[in-house]
Amino acid sequence: MPSSSTSDxxxxxxxxxxxxxxxxxxxxxxxxxxxxxxxxxIEPNPVRAAVHEARVAATVGGIRPVYHPDDLEKALDEQRxxxxxxxxxxxxxxxxxxxxxxxxxxxxxxxxxxxTATEARQISDAVAxxxxxxxxxxxxxxxxxxxxxxxxxxxxxxxxxxSVHFDWALDTVHGADYFRRWHREKVNNGGLLVHKSSHxxxxxxxxxxxxxxxxxxxxxxxxxGDDGAHAQAYEPTDGERALSSQGVDPWFLDVDADPYLVExxxxxxxxxxxxxxxxSVFDAGITTEDxxxxxxxxxxxxxxxxxxxxYAPWEGYRVVVNGSRGRAELExxxxxxxxxxSGGSAILDPSFTAxxxxxxxxxxxxxxxxxxxxxxxxxxxxxxxxxGGHGGGDELLLSDVFRGRDEPDPLGRAARLVDxxxxxxxxxxxxxxxxxxxxxxLADLGLGVDLG
Numbered sequence: 027m028p029s030s031s032t033s034d035x036x037x038x039x040x041x042x043x044x045x046x047x048x049x050x051x052x053x054x055x056x057x058x059x060x061x062x063x064x065x066x067x068i069e070p071n072p073v074r075a076a077v078h079e080a081r082v083a084a085t086v087g088g089i090r091p092v093y094h095p096d097d098l099e100k101a102l103d104e105q106r107x108x109x110x111x112x113x114x115x116x117x118x119x120x121x122x123x124x125x126x127x128x129x130x131x132x133x134x135x136x137x138x139x140x141x142t143a144t145e146a147r148q149i150s151d152a153v154a155x156x157x158x159x160x161x162x163x164x165x166x167x168x169x170x171x172x173x174x175x176x177x178x179x180x181x182x183x184x185x186x187x188x189s190v191h192f193d194w195a196l197d198t199v200h201g202a203d204y205f206r207r208w209h210r211e212k213v214n215n216g217g218l219l220v221h222k223s224s225h226x227x228x229x230x231x232x233x234x235x236x237x238x239x240x241x242x243x244x245x246x247x248x249x250x251g252d253d254g255a256h257a258q259a260y261e262p263t264d265g266e267r268a269l270s271s272q273g274v275d276p277w278f279l280d281v282d283a284d285p286y287l288v289e290x291x292x293x294x295x296x297x298x299x300x301x302x303x304x305x306s307v308f309d310a311g312i313t314t315e316d317x318x319x320x321x322x323x324x325x326x327x328x329x330x331x332x333x334x335x336x337y338a339p340w341e342g343y344r345v346v347v348n349g350s351r352g353r354a355e356l357e358x359x360x361x362x363x364x365x366x367x368s369g370g371s372a373i374l375d376p377s378f379t380a381x382x383x384x385x386x387x388x389x390x391x392x393x394x395x396x397x398x399x400x401x402x403x404x405x406x407x408x409x410x411x412x413x414g415g416h417g418g419g420d421e422l423l424l425s426d427v428f429r430g431r432d433e434p435d436p437l438g439r440a441a442r443l444v445d446x447x448x449x450x451x452x453x454x455x456x457x458x459x460x461x462x463x464x465x466x467x468l469a470d471l472g473l474g475v476d477l478g
Contacts (some may be wrong), residue, residue: 039066039107039131041095041122042114043075045290046136049420050111051078055085058428066105067092068122073295077286095122099129107131115208116215120145123160124152132159134427138224139446141216143454143471146447150474153443161427162441164228164449168422171392174408175345175356176233176437178396185351187234190330194226194343198276199364201336204314205250205307206279212313219243219318219460220453223334226343227322228441228449230332233347236324237478238448242465243456245318249337252310256337274366279304320456325478339363340388352398362388447473 038054040047054062064082067090069075075092082090093101095118101107110126112119112135120140123133127149139162140146153160166172179187196204204222208214215221231238249255262270269276281287281304289295291303316337322330342359362385397403426440451473455466468477 035060036062036108037065037106038062039068039101039105039110040064040078041068041098041110041112041126042118043067043069043071043078044113045287047078047111047113048286049424050113050134051082053424053428055082058424059086062109062428064090065107066090066101068095068098068101068110070094071295071298071301073298074290077289098122098125102126102129102131109134112136116221117141117145117213120148123149127152127156127158127160130156130158132161134161134163135446136163137228137446138216138220138450138453139443140450141214141220143451143473146450146454147472147474150443150447154474160443160446162443162446163423163427164225164232164441164445165420165423166225166229167232167437167439167441168420168426170410171356171358171394171408172229172233173437173439174394174406175347175354178354178394178406179233179347179349180235180437183352183396184347184349184354184398187236187328187347187349189328189348190230190234191346192226192230192330192332192343193345194223194332194334195338195341196222196334196336197338197341197361197364200341201316201338202250202277202307203279204336205312205316206305207303208301210305210307210309210312210314212315215314216450216453217314217457218334218336219315219320219456220450223318223332223456224446224449224453226332226334227452228445230322230330231445231448232438233345234324234328236326236328238322238330238452238455238468239325240323240465240467241452241455241459242321243318243459244320245460246315247312248317249335250307250316251312252308254308254316257308269366276364276366277307315460318456320452322452340385352396352401355395355397356392358392359388359390361385362390444475444477447475448477451477 040051051064054064067075067079069092072092079090109132112122112133114122116138119135123135126133140149178184204218209221247254266276281291287303291301296302316335318334320332322332340359340363341361345356347354392408394406394408395403396406451468451471454471455468458466
């Protein structure tokens with residue numbers, strides 16, 4: 027969708043103006059301002075919308091009106107919107123995406139596509155009915171390290187993929203943050219199996235170019251909450267005692283220390299809708315799981331074993347892909363240890379911001395190793411290492427979203443509707459399996475699209 031002049035710029039509405047919207051807002055007022063412009067905000071909290079509006083006005087001028095989601099169609103009509111970017115809470119995606127599509131507007135939607143299988147079906151039905159375009163934003167596909175693994179597998183060097191093991195560790199800053207905010211209630215997002223792990227399931231689906239068919243899941247909330255492991259006669263570690271002696275609570279996010287978060291979630295915004303950004307991770311009533319394990323069977327035979335914990339002392343992931351001719355291993359350390367600055371705060375997202383201090387035993391970095399049968403292991407270079415969110419993936423994704431491509435991408439990184447349904451579908455089936463204790467098939471979810 028390259029554009030030759032500012033008169034050709036697409037007109038965008040941003041639906042949902044929380045923290046996540048900032049990535050798209052910055053793109054449309056910065057690098058991609060020549061091909062797109064924001065013309066409206068659709069958000070129930072006018073204080074929160076005003077934060078983004080002030081920043082955009084300071085950068086490009088003009089005034090963009092704020093509409094309530096109830097007036098979505100009115101906003102799209104009055105502002106002659108070409109495309110909406112949906113970054114609202116996950117359980118609102120189905121209604122807002124479907125309404126926008128039926129109003130004749132294309133949609134860019136943050137992962138996950140929807141919180142439940144029923145909601146996802148609403149979107150797939152709307153796409154089928156309208157023929158409009160829906161773009162999923164799976165930014166981890168664009169990270170150079172993940173692209174490098176895709177290249178190794180696609181080359182056939184390790185043969186036919188037979189199994190994958192994927193271990194993801196969220197640390198006690200980033201992982202804990204899902205239990206401070208709206209994600210703590212599973213009804214809002216389908217739990218981490220849908221909200222977070224859909225990223226990971228999409229990577230596996232894309233890496234091995236296979237369709238998930240059946241899921242068995244186990245897990246639950248083991249650490250956070252008023253009855254989790256930390257609250258049950260918990261003995262503080264030496265590290266936690268040391269922090270306490272310095273007056274630092276490692277479980278507390280100081281929203282007041284970040285002016286941007288204060289603007290979005292401080293007293294003025296909270297007075298409108300009552301949303302508290304920084305609740306205790308040891309509250310009662312938390313329903314999102316923090317410990318998860320899955321077995322996923324794929325068409326053609328590959329099997330995935332997957333684990334996620336949200337309270338690890340380091341952050342990153344390990345992937346092992348076993349093929350008929352060898353094995354590929356990718357290890358990524360986004361933060362080797364959690365450290366606190368002089369103000370007593372830690373970095374929230376290590377995939378976006380460098381750590382305060384380097385861990386010499388578990389240094390931040392990434393390593394891809396390939397070993398074929400009866401040969402020595404080789405470390406493969408990871409080219410075009412990116413900077414910024416999601417291992418450099420955000421920047422590359424945004425270029426595809428807002429500019430498109432003149433030439434095909436041999437890695438096939440741009441995600442389609444079916445990719446979003448396959449990825450979230452593993453999470454939906456996993457949630458059903460958690461409830462039933464039995465394996466669940468994606469074909470039984472009723473997603474409205476042939477996943478094969």
